[in-house]
Amino acid sequence: MDIQDPHFWRAGAVSTTAVMLVVLTFLTIDSLAVTRAGSKRVPDYDVINRQIGYVYDWSRGFDVPVIGADEPLFDRLYTPAQASALVSRGKLVIQSRACMDCHTFFGNGAYYAPDLTKSWLDPAWSQIWMPMTGSTTRAEAMVEFLMHPDRYPTWSRRMPDLQLTRTEAEAAVAYLKWMCAVDTNGFPAHFGRSAIAE
Amino acid sequence: MYRSQKLALRYFAAAITLFGVMTAAGLLSALYYLEPTLLYNVFDFQMAKILHINTLVIWLLMGFIGAVYWFLPKELGREVEGIALAEVLFWVFCAAVAVVAAVFVFVQYGGSNQFSMWFINQGRKYVEAPRWAALGIVVVVLTFVYNVTMTAWRARRMTGILWVLILDLIPLTVLYLDAFPQITNMSQDLYWWWWLVHMWVEATWEVLIGCLMAWSLMELMGTSRRIVEAWLYIEVMLVLGTGILGLGHHYFWIGTPSYWLGIGGFFSALEPLPLLGMVVHAVYDAGTHRMQTSNRPAFYWVLAEAFGNFIGAGIWGFMMTLPQINLYSHGTQWTVSHGHFAFWGAYGCGVIAIVYLVLQQTRGATAFDSRAWKWSFALLNLGILGMVGGLLVSGITQAFYGVAQGGATLQAFVVASENHWFQSGMYARFAFGVLFALGYLALAYDLLSIGRRARVAAPAQVSAA
Amino acid sequence: MHADLFATALLLGLFVAAGGAYGILFAAAMLRGSAALRRGASACYALQLLLAFTVCAASPLALPWKLFLAASAAAYGCIPPMIWRLLEAMHGHGGAGKHTRPS
Numbered sequence: 001m002d003i004q005d006p007h008f009w010r011a012g013a014v015s016t017t018a019v020m021l022v023v024l025t026f027l028t029i030d031s032l033a034v035t036r037a038g039s040k041r042v043p044d045y046d047v048i049n050r051q052i053g054y055v056y057d058w059s060r061g062f063d064v065p066v067i068g069a070d071e072p073l074f075d076r077l078y079t080p081a082q083a084s085a086l087v088s089r090g091k092l093v094i095q096s097r098a099c100m101d102c103h104t105f106f107g108n109g110a111y112y113a114p115d116l117t118k119s120w121l122d123p124a125w126s127q128i129w130m131p132m133t134g135s136t137t138r139a140e141a142m143v144e145f146l147m148h149p150d151r152y153p154t155w156s157r158r159m160p161d162l163q164l165t166r167t168e169a170e171a172a173v174a175y176l177k178w179m180c181a182v183d184t185n186g187f188p189a190h191f192g193r194s195a196i197a198e
Numbered sequence: 199m200y201r202s203q204k205l206a207l208r209y210f211a212a213a214i215t216l217f218g219v220m221t222a223a224g225l226l227s228a229l230y231y232l233e234p235t236l237l238y239n240v241f242d243f244q245m246a247k248i249l250h251i252n253t254l255v256i257w258l259l260m261g262f263i264g265a266v267y268w269f270l271p272k273e274l275g276r277e278v279e280g281i282a283l284a285e286v287l288f289w290v291f292c293a294a295v296a297v298v299a300a301v302f303v304f305v306q307y308g309g310s311n312q313f314s315m316w317f318i319n320q321g322r323k324y325v326e327a328p329r330w331a332a333l334g335i336v337v338v339v340l341t342f343v344y345n346v347t348m349t350a351w352r353a354r355r356m357t358g359i360l361w362v363l364i365l366d367l368i369p370l371t372v373l374y375l376d377a378f379p380q381i382t383n384m385s386q387d388l389y390w391w392w393w394l395v396h397m398w399v400e401a402t403w404e405v406l407i408g409c410l411m412a413w414s415l416m417e418l419m420g421t422s423r424r425i426v427e428a429w430l431y432i433e434v435m436l437v438l439g440t441g442i443l444g445l446g447h448h449y450f451w452i453g454t455p456s457y458w459l460g461i462g463g464f465f466s467a468l469e470p471l472p473l474l475g476m477v478v479h480a481v482y483d484a485g486t487h488r489m490q491t492s493n494r495p496a497f498y499w500v501l502a503e504a505f506g507n508f509i510g511a512g513i514w515g516f517m518m519t520l521p522q523i524n525l526y527s528h529g530t531q532w533t534v535s536h537g538h539f540a541f542w543g544a545y546g547c548g549v550i551a552i553v554y555l556v557l558q559q560t561r562g563a564t565a566f567d568s569r570a571w572k573w574s575f576a577l578l579n580l581g582i583l584g585m586v587g588g589l590l591v592s593g594i595t596q597a598f599y600g601v602a603q604g605g606a607t608l609q610a611f612v613v614a615s616e617n618h619w620f621q622s623g624m625y626a627r628f629a630f631g632v633l634f635a636l637g638y639l640a641l642a643y644d645l646l647s648i649g650r651r652a653r654v655a656a657p658a659q660v661s662a663a
Numbered sequence: 664m665h666a667d668l669f670a671t672a673l674l675l676g677l678f679v680a681a682g683g684a685y686g687i688l689f690a691a692a693m694l695r696g697s698a699a700l701r702r703g704a705s706a707c708y709a710l711q712l713l714l715a716f717t718v719c720a721a722s723p724l725a726l727p728w729k730l731f732l733a734a735s736a737a738a739y740g741c742i743p744p745m746i747w748r749l750l751e752a753m754h755g756h757g758g759a760g761k762h763t764r765p766s
Contacts, residue, residue: 004428004752004753006431008428009428012432013432017435020443027461031389031449032389034454035383037383045382091380095380097321098307101243101247101321102243107451108388108448110323111531111533112247114611123609154612156234157230158234160239162307168309179384182453185450185451185459186451189526189605192605194603194604195603425754432749471738471739474739475746477686478686478743479746481687485691512683517676520675523668523669523671526665526668594669598665602666
């Protein structure tokens with residue numbers, strides 16, 4: 001073993017890289033399989049027809065999404081195909097308006113505006129925006145806000161008006177509802193509750 | 199001078215110009231935190247941020263490409279193959295960047311349709327550029343790969359550095375294909391997105407800058423090829439050995455299985471170790487040359503690269519990489535602090551060092567020194583230190599009050615953002631950002647002027663004291 | 664409990680910083696043959712060990728991570744001397760300080 005010989009280190013570089021890439025390949029195949037829509041970790045898009053909660057799981061040590069009874073979105077239950085189309089449209093809305101450049105999704109994006117992973121469950125919708133917009137449901141409040149954010153100021157930092165149509169706003173809301181049902185290993189931690197007393 | 203070296207100079211000019219645009223967009227982005235009503239509904243935060251992070255990627259890429267065009271003909275003793283096409287594509291690249299920027303400024307976003315994806319804004323961080331521009335980047339990069347590989351082929355010669363570079367360019371190019379898809383499933387979208395972002399900045403770019411530093415050290419310090427190549431292989435082994443599975447530190451919370459918490463945390467926590475090796479190496483090189491060199495700015499920027507990489511990526515990264523901590527730091531300004539420091543240390547300093555190295559040779563200056571480079575070095579590095587310090591204070595405040603205490607709701611976000619520590623951090627970030635911008639102006643002035651008044655002579659070899 | 668996590672994060676940053684300081688001072692000590700720098704390097708490594716011990720003893724991190732941190736501390740101790748010996752061997756001289764450059 002001649003440590004002065006570059007070929008020795010070249011062999012080390014090649015073999016290390018190869019081993020890591022092989023391991024990554026196997027992990028990727030598994031990760032993609034368990035994160036396809038309809039898997040245990042990532043629900044199918046028609047979860048938007050159901051109630052979604054976020055409850056502490058003692059066996060895992062963190063909060064996990066809980067899918068409950070039927071809860072129509074915009075007063076209707078979507079077929080799987082309709083739900084898929086709506087949620088797909090929602091993702092296109094989020095990309096076309098570059099939401100990720102102010103907000104975070106699963107904590108990824110920009111940090112000027114709040115994380116949207118559990119936005120569907122945020123108490124602010126029922127506490128602040130339902131009364132402010134005169135809506136009777138959280139979903140309606142979210143749609144009204146997204147269509148006219150300049151009418152409903154949050155605080156000193158305000159969301160700009162991104163010219164969302166009603167269809168687009170509904171699609172974005174559906175996307176946020178689907179997203180909050182994904183099992184994210186407990187992120188965000190104890191949503192809506194303080195950890196300091198724990 | 200070879201044609202590709204003249205092309206390299208054009209790439210450097212474009213890179214440094216975009217560095218200025220990036221700085222201006224960054225200052226504007228920072229200002230929104232202090233003046234939230236600024237340009238409301240006219241030009242909002244997300245567009246300033248898009249300009250900031252896209253020019254970041256492009257200026258560094260242009261710096262890398264320029265550096266390869268500079269070193270390649272010297273490495274192989276011949277003009278670069280396909281250089282005419284590369285020269286044309288440079289202007290096409292610049293024009294495309296200008297058009298994309300203009301659309302970001304004046305159009306900003308479109309409807310939720312494929313037209314927006316193709317021509318306006320794709321809305322995925324770092325790769326917001328519309329698909330037509332992403333295609334353009336693919337063409338430029340493929341041409342670049344062609345230039346490098348065909349030149350080596352025609353020269354019937356390969357060196358260790360070239361082997362590493364060419365093998366690195368393959369995944370670097372292929373990974374960019376993630377700039378195109380539009381995937382509904384956010385978990386899988388982010389899975390592949392991180393292949394592009396992480397495997398660029400924490401893998402293929404690390405190897406690429408390693409190749410460039412190898413060439414640079416041979417010229418700056420006269421280090422032998424055998425030594426730089428051995429060191430390059432060691433670096434590849436350690437950086438990819440930790441960085442490939444260190445990718446997992448982006449897979450803690452996106453819906454992927456929990457085994458990533460262990461795998462990602464473990465390999466990510468190992469990532470500072472190769473950087474420690476680079477710091478020891480930098481001290482060795484500096485000390486054995488007793489800090490003497492005919493190109494002081496390049497030498498100091500190379501040292502800044504080694505130290506900045508270790509501190510920004512190593513120390514700052516290690517603070518937040520273990521999953522139990524990351525659960526709170528994730529998605530806060532803490533990440534921003536780390537990101538700014540790591541990009542600067544790992545890549546910004548390196549590209550600047552190479553530009554100074556090249557300028558000494560093009561201006562034929564024996565003693566290559568000035569006052570302005572010292573000012574820019576001090577202001578840029580002081581600026582970045584202050585910025586990341588301010589962001590760290592804001593980030594920890596946000597993680598504590600917003601997430602740990604507040605439970606990560608909208609109200610918690612507001613409370614954390616209104617906290618006086620958070621605000622102080624943001625003011626400090628802006629103030630030091632202004633210092634950084636002044637440092638940029640000094641840098642630009644110095645790059646235009648340094649060595650121009652020196653007597654024309656062949657570049658001196660560095661001599662050991 | 665969660666305030667401890669934030670303190671742990673800062674301690675971990677200091678841990679790596681101390682390791683870096685150890686590496687720098689070690690290399691400087693070898694270059695100059697300075698006993699004072701050598702002592703400084705040892706002090707930095709001792710600080711790093713102390714930080715690791717503090718985190719292991721008092722932080723809320725899970726046990727596997729504490730074990731990993733302890734192993735890391737050992738690795739940080741080995742890396743600067745190993746890298747130094749490697750550099751000396753590559754550059755073709757066995758002692759500290761002097762450097763000649765074959766082209």
